Amino acid sequence: xxGTEKRSVKGDVVRGHRLSGRYELVEVIGAGGMGxxxxxxxxxxxxxxxxxxLKGGGDGSAEEAEALARFRRExxxxxxxxxxxxxxxxxxxxxxxxxxxVMALVAGRxxxxxxxxxxxxxxxxxxxxxxxxCRGLDVAHRAGVVHRDIKPANIMVSAESGVSRAxxxxxxxxxxxxxxxxxxxxxxxGQLPFxxxxxxxxxRFRDGAGDASxxxxxxxxxxxxxLVGRPPFVGDAAGVMFNHLNDVPLRPSRARAELTPVVxxxxxxxxxxxxxxxxxxxxxxxxRVLAARPGTKPVPEPAPLEKAEPTPAPAPAPAPAPAxxxxxxxxxxxxxxxxxxxxxxxxxxxxxxxxxxxAPPAPxxxxxxxxxxxxxxxxxxxxxxxxxxxxxxxxxxxxxxxGPDGPPPVATSTAPPGTYTIGxxxxxxxxxxxxxxxxxxxRAALDEARRRSKHKVPLEVVTVRDDQETAATFTDRHxxxxxxxxxxxxxxxxxxxxxxxxxxxxxxxxxGGEYGVTAPETAAGRQAGRYLRGAFGMERVMDxxxxxxxxxxxxxESFGLGLRASGLTADDTVDGRGTSTPDTAKFLNDLDRKxxxxxxxxxxxxxxxxxxxxxxxxxxxxxAVRDVYANACDTPQDRAMFDRHDAQLPDGSLRFxxxxxxxxxxxxxxxxxxxxxxxxxxxxLKHRGTAELYDTTLAVAAAVDRALGAERPAVGQLDxxxxxxxxxxxxxxxxxxxxxxxxxxxxxxxxxxxxxxxxKGSWKQLGTVEGLTGGTS
Numbered sequence: 182x183x184g185t186e187k188r189s190v191k192g193d194v195v196r197g198h199r200l201s202g203r204y205e206l207v208e209v210i211g212a213g214g215m216g217x218x219x220x221x222x223x224x225x226x227x228x229x230x231x232x233x234x235l236k237g238g239g240d241g242s243a244e245e246a247e248a249l250a251r252f253r254r255e256x257x258x259x260x261x262x263x264x265x266x267x268x269x270x271x272x273x274x275x276x277x278x279x280x281x282x283v284m285a286l287v288a289g290r291x292x293x294x295x296x297x298x299x300x301x302x303x304x305x306x307x308x309x310x311x312x313x314x315c316r317g318l319d320v321a322h323r324a325g326v327v328h329r330d331i332k333p334a335n336i337m338v339s340a341e342s343g344v345s346r347a348x349x350x351x352x353x354x355x356x357x358x359x360x361x362x363x364x365x366x367x368x369x370x371g372q373l374p375f376x377x378x379x380x381x382x383x384x385r386f387r388d389g390a391g392d393a394s395x396x397x398x399x400x401x402x403x404x405x406x407x408l409v410g411r412p413p414f415v416g417d418a419a420g421v422m423f424n425h426l427n428d429v430p431l432r433p434s435r436a437r438a439e440l441t442p443v444v445x446x447x448x449x450x451x452x453x454x455x456x457x458x459x460x461x462x463x464x465x466x467x468x469r470v471l472a473a474r475p476g477t478k479p480v481p482e483p484a485p486l487e488k489a490e491p492t493p494a495p496a497p498a499p500a501p502a503p504a505x506x507x508x509x510x511x512x513x514x515x516x517x518x519x520x521x522x523x524x525x526x527x528x529x530x531x532x533x534x535x536x537x538x539x540a541p542p543a544p545x546x547x548x549x550x551x552x553x554x555x556x557x558x559x560x561x562x563x564x565x566x567x568x569x570x571x572x573x574x575x576x577x578x579x580x581x582x583x584g585p586d587g588p589p590p591v592a593t594s595t596a597p598p599g600t601y602t603i604g605x606x607x608x609x610x611x612x613x614x615x616x617x618x619x620x621x622x623x624r625a626a627l628d629e630a631r632r633r634s635k636h637k638v639p640l641e642v643v644t645v646r647d648d649q650e651t652a653a654t655f656t657d658r659h660x661x662x663x664x665x666x667x668x669x670x671x672x673x674x675x676x677x678x679x680x681x682x683x684x685x686x687x688x689x690x691x692x693g694g695e696y697g698v699t700a701p702e703t704a705a706g707r708q709a710g711r712y713l714r715g716a717f718g719m720e721r722v723m724d725x726x727x728x729x730x731x732x733x734x735x736x737x738e739s740f741g742l743g744l745r746a747s748g749l750t751a752d753d754t755v756d757g758r759g760t761s762t763p764d765t766a767k768f769l770n771d772l773d774r775k776x777x778x779x780x781x782x783x784x785x786x787x788x789x790x791x792x793x794x795x796x797x798x799x800x801x802x803x804x805a806v807r808d809v810y811a812n813a814c815d816t817p818q819d820r821a822m823f824d825r826h827d828a829q830l831p832d833g834s835l836r837f838x839x840x841x842x843x844x845x846x847x848x849x850x851x852x853x854x855x856x857x858x859x860x861x862x863x864x865x866l867k868h869r870g871t872a873e874l875y876d877t878t879l880a881v882a883a884a885v886d887r888a889l890g891a892e893r894p895a896v897g898q899l900d901x902x903x904x905x906x907x908x909x910x911x912x913x914x915x916x917x918x919x920x921x922x923x924x925x926x927x928x929x930x931x932x933x934x935x936x937x938x939x940x941k942g943s944w945k946q947l948g949t950v951e952g953l954t955g956g957t958s
Contacts, residue, residue: 706743
């Protein structure tokens with residue numbers, strides 16, 4: 182076959198070459214930094230196989246010999262693995278200086294290829310494939326084999342009898358490839374260390390170790406990407422390493438509303454910083470994944486206590502309840518559970534220690550220490566660093582919000598008879614200064630509502646944690662409760678009769694008794710389009726901010742549809758699948774072909790989109806950012822994450838947002854009450870979302886005032902009042918800090934959309950679309 186030989190992609194081996202005289206190479210079917218995957222024919226058994234040919238050293242050194250010996254040992258163990266969820270290893274060998282692994286040839290695509298084409302997958306598929314990976318790891322870990330490089334490219338998905346199955350590939354080569362990756366002859370400036378940095382456990386950056394727990398961390402990263410469409414952390418190697426060591430990723434449900442707190446908890450437990458806080462093994466991880474599947478009824482867990490202060494156990498009294506581990510600002514909630522009535526004690530539920538057992542809070546640490554550790558790890562791994570070793574703060578005005586005060590307690594209302602209750606729903610990530618500011622904001626608004634009320638309806642506020650309550654259990658514990666307001670995205674049982682108002686955004690409004698107070702998606706897109714047409718004469722834009730032409734969430738409107746409604750020609754991409762254009766070059770060609778004048782991107786772009794943004798900046802193509810994920814309920818950690826992504830945007834970029842940005846100078850012209858409010862209210866407005874929360878409280882209080890009138894119905898009659906309130910807000914109009922509120926179809930009408938411009942690396946508020954263009958949407 183010498184006359185028909187064809188060079189491989191990397192040029193290491195050629196078509197027609199026979200490895201060890203037995204495996205004839207047919208064609209390259211995959212390539213990576215450390216080798217190639219070939220379709221080959223096993224001449225001895227007359228069958229097709231997949232052969233991974235790794236780069237060799239060939240220097241004859243003792244280190245090289247030891248690396249090859251290690252490769253042989255691990256390949257033998259990998260070949261002994263017997264699982265339908267692991268791509269079978271048939272053989273291994275060394276051809277000259279090149280080691281190779283012979284595997285079963287599986288028809289299908291890697292998860293990396295699936296994500297490249299589809300961005301993200303269904304929740305059911307994400308969890309089923311993750312369960313398959315856990316099944317494969319369970320077999321491997323029990324045999325003492327650790328993969329050490331779990332990532333989308335090493336997971337194959339194939340269809341069998343109409344059902345997709347995920348399999349793990351590349352067992353048995355991790356240690357050898359790690360050795361070769363560390364070879365200075367192969368490591369180039371800026372090259373990532375062995376193991377995809379986006380899926381590496383924190384301990385890998387400290388000492389290079391990779392045990393079974395590190396595999397589970399990588400599984401959490403892959404599951405995150407399957408659900409959200411992007412890895413938990415993106416950016417340069419130094420930044421991603423720092424993120425893995427120090428930061429908790431955005432909860433998946435913040436990017437995908439249908440995800441439950443159980444899924445959030447699963448992902449973040451798999452990605453716990455400390456190995457001991459992850460599931461104990463792959464079997465436990467599998468059980469957790471199966472329990473999180475859609476339609477699976479969760480096993481009730483005992484409700485944790487709210488205080489994190491250890492109490493000595495006096496004898497002979499029973500031991501005190503465990504303390505609650507202090508979660509970071511962006512941690513996920515524990516499972517929602519009804520609070521049991523004070524009756525017979527429930528039967529004990531077996532709870533995996535690593536998944537649910539609360540632990541005392543860790544002492545506060547300076548971020549300088551971990552940062553130095555990252556810098557040292559990068560230097561050891563040969564990755565250049567340019568990390569500033571300056572002090573950092575996660576809190577607002579220098580206050581770290583996960584301080585000893587912790588979240589406000591969820592207490593049963595002690596309001597006097599005749600007093601009615603409004604529930605303030607807080608995400609469990611809103612702690613410390615943020616939680617306290619939001620509670621004080623509601624109390625201040627209730628004071629103002631009493632001044633406006635004709636009937637002086639007595640209203641009090643109690644806090645509701647979405648990780649411990651549902652709308653139904655809240656009304657059970659607070660019989661005088663009339664409404665819920667705040668961050669209700671993760672609250673269950675919204676059909677339980679309680680009217681609820683979503684302060685964060687209007688994307689999920691108009692369901693049952695739910696209301697929204699910010700501009701809905703289509704309205705925001707319509708206003709953004711009107712501004713782009715009027716201010717810049719835009720006629721055609723390309724929106725890659727979301728898969729939004731059919732709306733990512735069933736039955737919803739979308740920002741892209743609003744752009745079209747404004748009169749713009751708003752394209753997605755050449756293949757009609759939003760951000761799934763396979764490569765940047767194709768995207769840029771599509772952009773030129775369609776003559777798009779501007780590109781609209783997400784506030785949390787995918788990894789591919791980040792590359793496109795860089796190219797667009799080089800071409801000086803105008804950019805606009807829409808807040809796909811940011812909202813009025815963001816915490817300081819959320820905002821810090823968005824800031825990191827905004828840093829890649831060039832000056833002149835625009836941003837459209839549907840919430841008040843407390844970091845901008847107050848707009849005293851369009852919103853005079855922001856500047857004329859009492860001093861104690863203005864002090865609260867430095868916290869994100871307090872302006873919207875204040876106005877929401879005024880609107881709900883006005884609806885309560887109307888529904889109750891001068892009467893004081895008994896607690897048993899409040900169901901009728903709640904039913905009236907479920908539709909009564911549509912008849913209420915009220916003036917707030919952010920203008921006039923009137924509701925229709927459970928959504929506040931004509932709400933403002935703000936426009937910001939990127940100036941010297943920061944956002945500068947230009948004003949609202951209405952104020953800038955002189956009209957409404």
